[in-house]
Amino acid sequence: MQKRAMQGNSLLKGRLRASAWGRFVFFFGVIVLSFVFGACSKFQPGIGYNKNYQPDQPIPFDHSVHAGQYQIKCQYCHNQVERSKHSNIPALSTCMNCHIQVKTDSPFIAKIREAYEKNTSIEWVRVHMLPDHVQFNHSAHVQKGVSCNTCHGAVDTMKTVYQFTDLSMGWCINCHRQPENKAPLNCTTCHQ
């Protein structure tokens, strides 16, 4: 599999190198694009990626307290991660399991309680986002024994969650290619 993909790469390069005109367009394009991308991005390590993206959340939920200090397991809140492709953001009812008693005087908890009672919700800002044409399956990876930290970093030390890896295709493939992982490398594994 690895060999095939390599061949594919060199094939692609071969075509681009084929003509002088192609080479000119290619390099000119790269210069223009990197200028445009560079000017617009504040923190992207690569073009279009969002490593270290750390948006403000409506409630400053502190993972380092919950997962770090109190050692609450990830799956207590993200309880569907083992059986679904998505790792769910917990329903407010999950927060209220504890916060009906714990730290009830906090204004943020009050906000949650209010939303819970009114049956509305909290609009969290999405941190990890894959492009539309990528399908990622959490349960398959968790089942395989991939630790949450591998992709999400040491969330138990994060006060505010940020994107730990660049979540680029190269980064995914890098893991899938390791022979010991026996992971599939078909395009439709992620793109369908």
Added chain:
Amino acid sequence: MSENHQDHDHNHDHDHSPEIEAQKREILSKRPKPTAGRDERYWNSLEQWGKDPEFQKLAEQEFLTSPLQEEDKADGWARREFLKLMGASLALGSAGCLRRPVQKIVPYAKQPEEITLGQALNYSSTWFDGSETFGLLVKTREGRPIKYEGHPQHAFSRGALSARAQAHLLSCYDPDRLQAPQHNLQKEGRANAETVSVTWGQLDEKVRAAVANGGVTLLTGQVASPTLRQMIKDFQTETRAQHIVWEPTNPESIALGQEASYGTKLVPSYRFDRAQVIVSVDADFLGTWLTPTAFNKQFAEGRRNVEGMSELVVFDSHYSLTGANADKRFKIKPSQQLTVVMGLLYEVVVKAGHSSFAANTEFKEALSAFENAGALLGFSDPKALEKVAQSLLKAKGQSLVVAGGTATQNQDALLLQVAVNALNSALGNDGYTVVYGQSQVALTGSHQALHQLVDDMMAGKVKTLLIHSVNPVYYLGDWFATALTKVETVIYTGSHMDETAIKADFVAPDHHSVETWGDSEALTGIYAIQQPTIQPMYDTRSILLGLSQWGKISSALGKAESDYEMVRIYWKDRLLSSLGFKGSFEDFWLDLLQKGSVGALKNERESVRTARVEKLYGAKPNKQEGFELLLYPTVQLGQGELSNIGWLQELPDPITKIVWDNYASISIATAEKLGLAEGDKVEVGMNDLRIKVPVHIQPGLHDDVVAMALGYGRTRAGRIGNGVGFNAYNLMTHTQGGCYFSGQSLSMKSAKEKYTLANVQGHHTMEGRAIVIEATLQEYLKDKSAGIHKHKIFSIWPHHRYDGHKWAMSVDLNVCTGCSACVVACQSENNIPIVGKKYVLQGREMHWIRIDRYYTGNPSEAETVFQPVMCQHCDNAPCETVCPVLATVHSNEGLNEMVYNRCVGTRYCVNNCPYKVRRYNWFNYRKTLEKSEALALNPEVTVRTRGVMEKCTFCVQRIKTAKDTAKQEGRALKDGEVKTACQQTCPTEAIVFGDVNDPKSRVAQLFKEDPRSYSLLEEFHAAPAVRYMTKIRNNSERVINAPHHQHHEEAKKGDHA
């Protein structure tokens, strides 16, 4: 490509003398294009059959239009038209420069127990299409239904769905749906179209007052829901209202025929699986007659075992889907239907002296008028009827004769049914293939009652008229609309502001069937439950609540506060005991919700009833001359209720393959006589009516028949259905006691106008190479792989290695009836857009699976073969090698994968695909979706954008879901666990999908052991993962695969009638 590919499969068994070679060269040089390697016995269209040079040119072009010819400015009109059809575009959110779009995640406040994000939930449910009942599994994602699947446990529909059932889901998200109750101000001295929104409270108050005044009539379509039927009964007791059931294509003549023959008025159920010989006289039981999906399933069961396959003989006035699947098809005209059945009765009763009728001299005398029926019918073989009668007699007790449908709705309709009953009784079929003990309880529509109602309305006897789920103004036009003006208050419940709604005083929008509780009774004793799967989209209300409110019903049913309570009360009080369930109702209810249905088919043989035949004593052969009208409902639109669903408008008609239009079908000889070409307009005159309609030249049609499809020409269907085609209901004749759809004389002359019909057959043609393989049963019994030409193949390719799964599909052409349910199922599953007529004309339709319809034989008697073609997932895929960006690649499970985000749209792949299965996104079709329509999209499948190629993926998302489930449960994948969308819905189970690396899988066994299995264009050695199985015709008079290839001559012999 065609030029390079030489005729290696035909040359070798010919004589190679120099003389003949010279002759051959001469013949070849005179032809418009080389036809070497082509199998001319099979053709897609008359243009292809006649080797029209224009057609040859088109066939060799990959794209009917090039993007360079697309004059965007000059094309502005078409573009606007396109947008009008599809709805206004969504504004594209500007994503900024590179700032990622901020997405919000909004979790539930209280986690619903059953919902796991990203996992589909299936709810058992049911849907009644006005004639047929389906058991459904409604697939939902995060609280919105995205797909209908057939429910395998439903005793009648058994996992199959029709094209219309598949598409019905989309009507829930139709942006043209009624969104709140309306009050029409026509009686307040305002213009007709002015309506205002009212609250349910205001509407109920007015309607209650009107109902209390008396003189109430309730007009509904056929009702399959027992709870609703009970509610209507309670409403009638409370208000002394009259209840009229009417739909235009109701099978009243069958019920009346049963009454005349046997004394009981009912529509029996039929068992096509039990019949060894089936004779159909214009009953299109595989297309539109009664319950076609269940009949398809039964029919296929009688033919799957080839050695013992049943024989189907069809006498066809119109080229119906049933006729297309016939082993023997005879073209007749509507006025000859009775002659056919009486002729058969003559052969059975008089000539063969069979049955108790043989002692009835009066009857025999009447039959003797039909002694030379074969000659009267003008069949080329005067002994044809005798031969059919002999097969029927040979299979007596196990044969079936059916007649019906709109094609038989004429003055002889009742006599025809009585004659058919007599024949079934004489042959001893009654009680075995005609099951009267289990009848079609919902089909109670009556033309007589409708006429009575209109008379009452005109006489002012009807003060308040409630109309539910039927659109009489569209079907009946001014005749009904005038009568409506004499009614004080008209209340309409339905889904759209349609032709009838706009003439009603109050419009009470009804829930969609996925929004409300309900139930259905398919046949006597087979009940199913309908569960809601989404919160009502708009301010609508169930008809059950409407009736209980308006009638102030005091029964327990009427007092219940919700549709849920009502259905439960009915099942608890009325059904529980009769179903013989012991245990608590709650246990029963939970079990019911899981299984979806209760009841089974009755399998014991009933006694044969003796038919009365007095009515037939005076019958004489009808020798009507001249053109005869025939109106028929279509597979795609039915009566026309679902016209606003684009999927159905763009679904090719199974026979003509024309989309977005209806037309008058005429025979080739008639077209030549009147000097008409395809698409020319004719002026059709009937009584005082003159309409101009385009013609379609239909091979295999009787020269006197002018056939037109119902269901088109809607004026208030919505933005998609409005103004598509013409309203053929205008040609329906209302006489006292009947609505006639066929047999009326009409005049026809050329209107000297041109029109363009969008016919998809001719697009994506595989240039006439040997594709479909047929054999007769006799040939099959001699050589099980008759007709299949094996090639010696060597390969320069290294073979792929498939260590795990290797996905493959088998399609049995012998049971595929061309019903087209798979096409819509695929569209629903894979988010496939519609493109509109203008772009279909340019060959840009997007269906991933198409059903090729091939005609064969003499065009005036053409027979048909259907062949579904989807991506063949070749091992040596020609598309893969030419993609410059590696956007289409091979997986280690044998899938030919399409990677949308890599595709740059060079379209090399489609040029290199010999099967013509790749589809290109010429526009960003997503932008044409209304917001509500986007809810129907399957989140598992990427929505493609402009400029990328797409094609069948073997439902890779379903493969992955099944694999993930198996992995989670720590077991191996079982055979049959992965079902593609087309396979799941297929009524005839023609499609089998699975893993050929698993030697026990069904598909592996079919590939390896079934001698009928062949692959398309095997000589190219693309090594497809799809294999087909030969079509077998049970017709001993035909020779399909002669020992030597003589078909070039055969094809030439066929002349124009």
